[in-house]
Amino acid sequence: MAAPFLLSDLYIYPVKSLGGIRLTEAHIEPRGLRHDRRWLIVDEKNRFMTQRQTAAMAHLKVSPAYNGFLLSHQQRPELLPLYVPFAATPEKTLFVTIWDDMVFAWRAKPECDEWLSEALGQPCKLVYMSDMVRRDVEPERNPEGQLVSFADGYPFLLIGQESLADLNARLATPVGMERFRPNLVFSGGEPFAEDGWEQFTIGDATFRAVRGCGRCVLTTIDPATAQKSPQGEPLRTLAGYRTEDSKVLFGQNVTGPGRGTLRVGDQVHIIIRKNQ
Known part of the structure; x- marks a missing residue:
């Protein structure tokens, strides 16, 4: 009898494109896991910033x-750690742009903007997505009307441990799961088993795998050094066997039930497989 699929790791990323926090238990909300990507760093034009353009963001570490x-800041100990609450207050507001969306956001305290501007060497602001904001998952793939935080496009990202093991077996220098910034990691099954899932449960919560996640240059940045791989790894190797419709795929973009609790060790059951 095949070993069951198990939820092996849970991650939230309180600030988009900064480091994650590993959890043993997480609560599901309409936009994904509680506290996941509700904060965003924006530039002088109120446009979102990520490691894609600002690799120095990898130097910023997040701890509970x-x-x-x-x-x-992992390389500047003179910058004392900055405390940020999980939620902001609506004292100051502005509109910010993330990809093709413009959304209403609450400003952080001025000291947060000052700290980040010093840490990143450019003027920037920290903003928060309140529960009053509606940002939808891409409409053509969203019959349920699912919401998303400041994540790229979907409330959850799912990756199998065996998928990473398969990739690392092809790399000269293995990489960690943190390169791919998943929320949900599972063990069991074959490499890329998640590609074939359409509907599945984790514990009592039901999820839908919508489409493969197209990967970008962010995966080539070493989170320990903020340096890009001169060989373009692991993206280069992934492109050799995981390219579809000009996108390099790794992991599944997922929508969820809007409420519930997940715990590491929960069983994962496949309800509907794609093309079934």
Whole structure:
């Protein structure tokens, strides 16, 4: 009898494109896991910033704190860690742009903007997505009217441990799962088993795998050094066997039930497979 699929890791990323926090239990909300990508760093034009253009963001580490998190700079100890609460207050607001969407956001405290501007060497602001904001998953793939936070396009990203193992077996220097920034990691099955899932449950919560996740240059940035791989790895190797419609795919973009609780060790059951 085949071993069951198990939820092996849970991650949230409080600030888009910064480091994650590993959890043993997480609550599901309409936009994904609670506290996931509700904060965003924007530039002087109020446009979102990511490691794609600003690799130095990889130097900023996120660690849990009471009712919030700490930001620290791994190469500048003179910058004292900055405490950020999980939620902001609507004292100051502005409109920000993320991809093709313009959304309403709440400003962080001025000291947050000052700290980040110093840490990244350019003027920037920290903003928060409140529960009043509606940002939809791409409409043509979203019959349920699902919402998303400041994540690229979907509330959850799912990756199998065996998929990473398959990739690492092809690389001269293995990479960690943090390169791919998943929320949900499972063990069991064959490499890329998740490609064939359409509907599945984790514990009591039901999810839908919508489409493969197209990967970008961010995966080539070493989170320990903020340096891009001169060989373009692991993207280069992935492109050799995971390219479809000009996109390099790794992991599945997923929508969820809007409420519930997940725990590491929960069983994963496949309800409907694609092309069934």
